Amino acid sequence: MVLPKTVSIFRRTRVLEGEIDEFMDNLAQSALAFKRAISIFLAEGRSAEFDEKLAQVNDLESRSDDLRRGIERQLYAQTLIPESRGDVLGLLENLDSVLNNFEGALWGFSIENPDIPEQYHEDYRSLAEQVTAAVEALVLASRAFFRNVEMVSDHMHKVIFYEKEADKVSTKLKRQIFESDIDLARKLHLRHFVELIDNIADRSEDVADRLAIYAIKRRF
Secondary structure (H helix, E strand, O other): OOOOOOOOOOOOOHHHHHHHHHHHHHHHHHHHHHHHHHHHHHHHOOOHHHHHHHHHHHHHHHHHHHHHHHHHHHHHHOOOOOOOHHHHHHHHHHHHHHHHHHHHHHHHHHHHOOOOOHHHHHHHHHHHHHHHHHHHHHHHHHHHHHHOHHHHHHHHHHHHHHHHHHHHHHHHHHHHHHHOOOOHHHHHHHHHHHHHHHHHHHHHHHHHHHHHHHHHHHHO
């Protein structure tokens, strides 16, 4: 049976709805914590406050993994939303990979503790902001998929917009780094951290592309 375009995919599965909402909340909170963590690192380096944000993202990622597994068990054990089960699981797995990227990037900063020259701080901060905006738009598009599929496209174009903005900032930043007179090893290290952040926006766009396919299937 094909659901009407504006009907929630959940129908009577309110417990499942709550768990998926919590999963989305965790991703949105991780994006905000990530942006704050980058800002703290640029201002203070690997400080206690930075470690607190890293721990927050770690906890959110762990809780989201548990939620995803629980949702999967419910979908199969209780034969819930069988017409969309595969798409729901695929979407959650892909969204979880974005959260994993947040966690991995922050661990990279924590372990390698890059020495980022102050002249690049503004662009690193701007890059983190564009990445966060892309993920926030992806969360809104994903929520729309479950409740009103017609609204998915209203948020999808924002994911693409912010991913392009992130690319512009990262390209500018990498060019500035390699045009500087610092040694090559440090240039490569700084580029690595630009790409760690920018890859989150790239991954968000990949997930958005998959979501677009899921949304088309729901419409028809």
